[in-house]
Every structure is written in C-alpha cells, then in structure tokens.
Amino acid sequence: MSSSTLSTILFLTFVAATLGITFWASRNTKTAADYYAGGRSFTGVQNGLAIGGDYMSAASFLGIAGMIALSGYDGFLYSIGFLVAWLVALLLVAELMRNSGKFTMADVLAFRMSPRPVRTAAGVSTIVVSIFYLLAQMVGAGALVGLLLGITSAEAKNWTIVAVGALMIVYVxxxxxxxxxxxxxVKAVLLMGGAALITVLVxxxxNFNLSALLGAATxxxxxxxxxxxxGLKxxxxxxxxxxxxxxxxLGLALVLGTAGLPHILIRFYTVPTAKDARKSVLWGIGIIGTFYLLTLVLGFGAAALVKIPATDTAGNTAAPQLAAAIGENFFGSVGGTVLLALIGAVAFATILAVVAGLTLAxxxxxxxxxxxxxxxxxxxxxxxxxxxxxxxxxxxxAAAIGLGILAQGQNVAFLVALAxxxxxxxxxxxxxxxxxxxxxxxxxxVASIYGGLISCLILVVFSPVVSGSKTALIKGADFHIWNLSNPGIISIPLGFFFGWLGTVLSKEYNAAKYAEIEVRSLTGVGAEKATEH
Structure with missing residues (x-):
C-alpha cells in the first residue's frame, strides 16, 4: 500500500471519528452557552489539552520544523517566542478574562463602556486576526497534500484548501x-504522540546524543x-x-500576541471556575512546552536526514519528510510509508482542529x-x-479559503507571526x-483597537510580505516602502498610544463600573450574568 493511500485511510478515519464527535455534540448543543462556551462543562485538564490542540497549529508542527531545518538557530526563535508568550497569557490575562467575561473578548471591554462602538471594534478585530491565522492553516494544508499525494499542480492544492475549509465549517x-x-x-493527543515517536527515533x-545530531545537521x-x-536568517x-x-x-509579536488571540481567549470561558482556568493554562504550558522542545529535534533531524525539495522554499514539508526518512531507516520502506502516512494524518488533524477553533471564535x-x-x-x-x-x-x-489559495508559498510559521x-x-x-x-x-x-489594527495592516500591506520579494503575496508587483516584514515593533506601541490618547481626550469615566469589574476579575462573582446593564 502506498503512503498516499495509507495516509488517506488514516485521515478519513480521523475525519469520520471527529464528525461522529461533532454529531454527538450537536445533539447536546441547545443554548448559546453550549454553542459559545461548551456549557462551561470542561475540567481544567480537558481544557488544557484543548488549549494545546488549539495552539499547536500547522505553524508549530510544519512551519517551525521547516524553519529550523532551513535556518538552524534562527528558526528555533519561533518555538521560544510561542512558549514564552504563554507566561504573559497566564500572568496577565487568563484568570481575569475568565472572571470578567461571558462568551467573547468584547464582553470584558464593553462592561464599563458604551457597548455598541466597543463591541463593533472588538468584533472587527477578532475576525481580522482569525482570518490572518486561518491563512497559515490553509497554506499548510496545501503543502501537506502536495507531499503526501504527490500533487504538484496549484489547482489540486487549491481544491485541498477548499476541502479543509468545508470540513472546518461542518465542525463549527x-x-x-x-x-x-x-x-x-483528540488532536492534541495524536500530535504529541506522533511528534514524540519521531523524536525518539531521530x-x-x-545514540541519544544531541551533540551528534546537531553536528550532522550542521x-x-x-x-x-x-x-x-x-544571524543566518x-x-x-x-x-x-x-x-x-x-x-x-518578530520577538515582540510572538511574546505578546498570544494574550490577544481571540480563539485562545474564548477557551477560558469553557471552564466552570477561575481555578480551572489557571489549571488549564498550566496544563497547556506543560503540553506546549514539551512539544516545542520536540520541534528542536524535528527541525535539526530534518536538516540532517532530509533533502528539502527546491519547490518547497518555505520548508513546510520538512516534518513529514523526516517521518518517511527515519521510518525507512529503522523499519525499511514499509516503515517509511507507514510513518509518513501517520504524521501526514496527524498534521491534517492539526490543521482541522485549529481552523475549527479559529472559525468558531x-x-x-x-x-x-x-x-x-x-x-x-x-x-x-x-x-x-x-x-x-x-x-x-x-x-x-469561504473568505479564509480564498485568501489561503493566494498565500501559498509562504512559510506557515511566518504567517502566524503576522496574526x-x-x-x-x-x-x-x-x-x-x-x-x-x-x-x-x-x-x-475604540482608538486602541482601530489604531493598532489599522496601523498593523497598513504596515503589512506596504511591506515585502505583500509585494517586492520572492515570496510576496502579489507576484510581479512592488509597492513596498520599507523592509520591515513584521510590523509589531511599530504597531504594538501605537495600539497602546492610541488607547492612552483616546482616553485622555475623553471626559467619560465610570468609577463604579471599574470597581465592579475589578471585584469581578479578582473573584469571579457575577461572571456568568449579563455583562452589560
């Protein structure tokens, strides 16, 4: 049996199982609280696993491994940044958001302010961030199918992106x-198991000598x-x-971005208490931290054992290729076929789970x-x-599918850094x-959200990401006016500045509402009641 046939069978098995879960969940989804927050019925451990499943995206599995395989030390910066970001989320956001909100990020922002303009701004920002993140998952799907099924035509990869998009819509x-x-x-368990297996084999x-591995990779x-x-990249x-x-x-964006990701923030509303929110983040950190240590071995293992094809300039197929190479090394051609199929199916599961979370948010x-x-x-x-x-x-x-088709050729970890x-x-x-x-x-x-969002988007549009580089979204065009690929160093301070400026220029101030949300954020009292009066 070929790897493409086997991986297709494994993938279809996963899809069938998850569609069964989805059908079961649909019969138990009756209220808005069920649909938005899972009825707040998940334990801290369950939510921690789900956070890991939501966070360990195609960028983590495919993008970082490829980045390390191509750029060595510099590629590992993504792993460090993604992991450190969780400390910011834990210390500043997780428990307070769980206590203060109900279903979405805007519940917290609108509580002591005029709700309509704030909810409009927060809703727009949530959708924009989610679509940026969805881009990376769609690009990963196209690259993965191209490798597993031997597809090289752009049209076939486009249909793959359409299929993944259709499945995620069904889930949500x-x-x-x-x-x-x-x-x-389910996806978090599969991904950790698959990554751990490949890591142990590499x-x-x-001989479990990391220095020997690094020497071979070099x-x-x-x-x-x-x-x-x-300094290589x-x-x-x-x-x-x-x-x-x-x-x-890039470092600023990676470290500060997690605490503002809508699909991560809504996960804190699925647990019954603030204690469970803390526990879920700690479990999430443990799972995610372990996984990012594994990416070090996956990336350098791919550099040592795999010849990444010239057609994959972004390195998105490094991890599946490593699975095939190390499987063949230990178990012959059959082992290589089985491991490639297994890791390919896990990567598909990764993409489907993350895009479902983003679309839901x-x-x-x-x-x-x-x-x-x-x-x-x-x-x-x-x-x-x-x-x-x-x-x-x-x-x-549908919007994510269309943009994902346009973004093929970009490294998925890089695309997530933009999100x-x-x-x-x-x-x-x-x-x-x-x-x-x-x-x-x-x-x-309102000034903070729109100011930060619009300045970030403008900086991206006129950067090498969109035009003027080999991997630009718009080929053959060049209207970039600076060489800053990640806008965080400018747009993040601007978001804080606009928030300060808008506040001091306005005379609005509600001391009673601030006192109420301060008590709620610290104690959780009234968290599930209406968030506006």
Whole structure:
C-alpha cells in the first residue's frame, strides 16, 4: 500500500471519528452557552489539552520544523517566542478574562463602556486576526497534500484548501464549542504522540546524543558553523539595521500576541471556575512546552536526514519528510510509508482542529457582539444568535479559503507571526487597559483597537510580505516602502498610544463600573450574568 493511500485511510478515519464527535455534540448543543462556551462543562485538564490542540497549529508542527531545518538557530526563535508568550497569557490575562467575561473578548471591554462602538471594534478585530491565522492553516494544508499525494499542480492544492475549509465549517456549524473542544483534545493527543515517536527515533539514530545530531545537521546544511549561530536568517549583516529591528519586532509579536488571540481567549470561558482556568493554562504550558522542545529535534533531524525539495522554499514539508526518512531507516520502506502516512494524518488533524477553533471564535464574535448587541441592540434571542453564528461561520470559512489559495508559498510559521502582530496591536492594549487602568473609557478602547489594527495592516500591506520579494503575496508587483516584514515593533506601541490618547481626550469615566469589574476579575462573582446593564 502506498503512503498516499495509507495516509488517506488514516485521515478519513480521523475525519469520520471527529464528525461522529461533532454529531454527538450537536445533539447536546441547545443554548448559546453550549454553542459559545461548551456549557462551561470542561475540567481544567480537558481544557488544557484543548488549549494545546488549539495552539499547536500547522505553524508549530510544519512551519517551525521547516524553519529550523532551513535556518538552524534562527528558526528555533519561533518555538521560544510561542512558549514564552504563554507566561504573559497566564500572568496577565487568563484568570481575569475568565472572571470578567461571558462568551467573547468584547464582553470584558464593553462592561464599563458604551457597548455598541466597543463591541463593533472588538468584533472587527477578532475576525481580522482569525482570518490572518486561518491563512497559515490553509497554506499548510496545501503543502501537506502536495507531499503526501504527490500533487504538484496549484489547482489540486487549491481544491485541498477548499476541502479543509468545508470540513472546518461542518465542525463549527454543527458541533459548536463542545464538538470543537473534543476534536482539539483528540488532536492534541495524536500530535504529541506522533511528534514524540519521531523524536525518539531521530535521537535513537544518533545514540541519544544531541551533540551528534546537531553536528550532522550542521554538516548536511552546507552552511557550516553559522547554522548553529544567530544571524543566518534574521539580523544578518546584509540586512543591516533594518534586519535587527525586524528581529526585535518578530520577538515582540510572538511574546505578546498570544494574550490577544481571540480563539485562545474564548477557551477560558469553557471552564466552570477561575481555578480551572489557571489549571488549564498550566496544563497547556506543560503540553506546549514539551512539544516545542520536540520541534528542536524535528527541525535539526530534518536538516540532517532530509533533502528539502527546491519547490518547497518555505520548508513546510520538512516534518513529514523526516517521518518517511527515519521510518525507512529503522523499519525499511514499509516503515517509511507507514510513518509518513501517520504524521501526514496527524498534521491534517492539526490543521482541522485549529481552523475549527479559529472559525468558531470569529463567528461567535460576529453573532454575539455585532449581530446581537450592535445590530439588534440586545433584543436577539439565544436561538437567533446561534443561527447567525452558524451562517457567519460559512462566510468566514469561504473568505479564509480564498485568501489561503493566494498565500501559498509562504512559510506557515511566518504567517502566524503576522496574526500574532495583529492580535498584539489591536486586542492586547485594549484588554490590558480595560483590566488594569481605572481611567480607561470608550474612546480609548475604540482608538486602541482601530489604531493598532489599522496601523498593523497598513504596515503589512506596504511591506515585502505583500509585494517586492520572492515570496510576496502579489507576484510581479512592488509597492513596498520599507523592509520591515513584521510590523509589531511599530504597531504594538501605537495600539497602546492610541488607547492612552483616546482616553485622555475623553471626559467619560465610570468609577463604579471599574470597581465592579475589578471585584469581578479578582473573584469571579457575577461572571456568568449579563455583562452589560
């Protein structure tokens, strides 16, 4: 049996199992709380696994392994950044968000402010961030299928992206948060198991001597000692000062972005207590930290054992190729076929679980924030909200499919870093100000979200990401006006600045509401009641 046939069987088995979970969840999804927050019925351990499943995306598995395989030390910066970011989320956001909100990020922001403008801004920002993140998953899906099925034509990869998009829409429309959470838990177990298996086999080949592995990777890379030193990809001499600034900008986006990601923030509402929220983040950190240590071996193992084809300039197929190579080394051609199929199916599961979480976050925000509170001014029934959430999942999924087709050729970890920059610029300043600044008001919240979001998007549009580089989204065009690939170093401070400026220019101030949300954020009293009065 060929690897493509076997991987297809394994993948279809996973899809069938998760569709079964989704169908079961749909029968138990009756209220808005069920659809948005899984009825707040998950334990800290379950939610921790789901957080890991939600966070360990195609960027983590495919993108980082490829980045390390191609760029050595510099590629591992993504693993470090993604992991450290969880400390920010744990210390500043997780418990307070769980205590203060109900279903979405906007519940916290709108509590002591004029709800309609704040919910509009938060809803728009949530959808934009989610679509940026969805791009990476779609690109990963195209690259993966191309490798597993031997597909090289762009048209076939495009149809793959369409198929993945259709599946994610089914998960969200029918399963809601309950179905999506269980899919993420299953996927987290599969991904950790698959990554651990490949890691053990790679280390076994080098007698569990990490130094021998790094030496083999260095030799095979053709880049000499520079492969294990900083400066091969970021902050190089050729890039000059702008390259060093871009590296700092990337680090800021990675470390601060997680605390502003909508699909991560809504996970804190699925547990019954603040204690469970803390426990879920700690479990998430443990799972995610272990996984990112494994990516070190996966990346350098791919550099040592795999010849990444010239057609895969972003390195997105490094991990599956490593699985095939190490399986063949230990178990012959059959072993290589089985391991490639297994890792390919796990990677597919990874993509499906993450896109389901992202689509749920954005569609929930549209239904709960924009439709129910802005368009209907709080008069919508729970049933209407859930129907609108399901319809918006269709629309957002279609948009992600179209943009994912355009973005093929980009490294998926790089695309996720852009999503982190958008989240850290538009969402994080407003969240932190709202939780910790007594004077913060409606004008500040709106200015913070729109100011950070728009400045980040403008910086991206006129950067080498969109035009003027080999991997640009728009081929053959060049209208970039600076060489900053990640805008975080400019757009994140601008988000905080606009929030401060909007606040001090407005006379609005509600001391009683701040006192109430301060008590709620610290104790959780009233967290499940209506978040506006």
């Amino acid at each position: 429309v029918f399963g809601g948060m309950k179905g999506t959470t269980w899919v993420q838990i 280390l076994a080949k080098y 030799e095979a890379s053709g880049k000499g000692a520079a492969f294990l030193e900083p 970021y902050g190089t001499e050729a890039q000059g000062l702008m390259g060093k600034i871009d590296l700092i900008s 954005s569609s929930s925000s549209f239904a709960h924030d924009l439709y129910a509170h802005v368009f209907k001014k709080g008069t919508a029934t729970e049933r209407e909200e859930v129907v609108v959430a399901r319809v918006s999942a269709l629309v957002i999924g 982190f920059a958008v989240a850290a610029s538009g969402n994080l300043p407003a969240i932190l100000y709202s939780l910790f600044w007594k004077r913060f008001n409606t004008a500040g919240a």
